[in-house]
Amino acid sequence: MCRDNSYYATKEEHEERYDIPENSVEIDFKSSYHMLAGFAAQHIVTYDSVARHNQSFSAHWGLVPKWTKNLTDGLKMSNSMVNARRETIFEKPSFKQLIATSRCLIPSTGFYEHHHLTVKEKVPFYIKIAGTAIFSIAGLWTQWFDKSTNTELRSFTMITTASNEPMSRIHNGGENSGRMPLMIIPHMEATWLNPHSSTEDITDILNYSIPGEALEYWPVESIRKRGRVVDASYIHKIDRTIML
Numbered sequence: 001m002c003r004d005n006s007y008y009a010t011k012e013e014h015e016e017r018y019d020i021p022e023n024s025v026e027i028d029f030k031s032s033y034h035m036l037a038g039f040a041a042q043h044i045v046t047y048d049s050v051a052r053h054n055q056s057f058s059a060h061w062g063l064v065p066k067w068t069k070n071l072t073d074g075l076k077m078s079n080s081m082v083n084a085r086r087e088t089i090f091e092k093p094s095f096k097q098l099i100a101t102s103r104c105l106i107p108s109t110g111f112y113e114h115h116h117l118t119v120k121e122k123v124p125f126y127i128k129i130a131g132t133a134i135f136s137i138a139g140l141w142t143q144w145f146d147k148s149t150n151t152e153l154r155s156f157t158m159i160t161t162a163s164n165e166p167m168s169r170i171h172n173g174g175e176n177s178g179r180m181p182l183m184i185i186p187h188m189e190a191t192w193l194n195p196h197s198s199t200e201d202i203t204d205i206l207n208y209s210i211p212g213e214a215l216e217y218w219p220v221e222s223i224r225k226r227g228r229v230v231d232a233s234y235i236h237k238i239d240r241t242i243m244l
Helices: 011-017 071-078 165-170 186-193 199-206
Strands: 004-007 032-036 041-048 053-061 083-085 103-108 110-116 122-129 135-146 151-162 179-181 215-219
Touching (some): 004 041, 041 135, 041 186, 071 135, 071 151, 103 151, 103 186, 135 186, 186 199
Parallel strands (some): 053 151, 083 151
Antiparallel strands (some): 004 032, 004 110, 041 103, 103 135, 110 122, 135 151, 151 179
């Protein structure tokens, strides 16, 4: 699974990058060098059809379906809906309605994938689009509401696609090897968010694969250490030569 993201930006940088009205993002803006699916919330970007502009709010990473009866069961279920495979997104009951009505952008400054050196040893790589401070990953979102307690939870899933050449060498092991986030380029973003975009246009975006030469990547220290302080050291290159 693709379940480790980073998004380190100020609220002002976030609003400017995604053309969001100034001061419309919550004060508790979520920004971090490491966001782990299932445990982290981060700000996603959607389109407000009434106000006719982009909007942004915090959401749980791991989709909690609208039909979930209670939050406890929903959060358990969300662990299996951290990612949505683009190849089956029009078929899966949990995703086929959302792909038509509830698309979002997941901001990123880089994400992490583990490279397997052996069956037991692996090292994380930090991957980003070269020369780009903030880029977008395609996602789907939904809103769960419990009428009995007035509890509301927004959640999202990250769309994945088949790895390009360098990503296939990096993400070479594990249950879901050979996958990568569906990174999209800026001129696709408005079409992706627009609720009136045609199925053909959305399918074209789903079929997009970012060229390998557009990425830069390097090995980093373990991102799974208990008690490690999440700071800029997460993305620092380690002094180790790894042949991919």
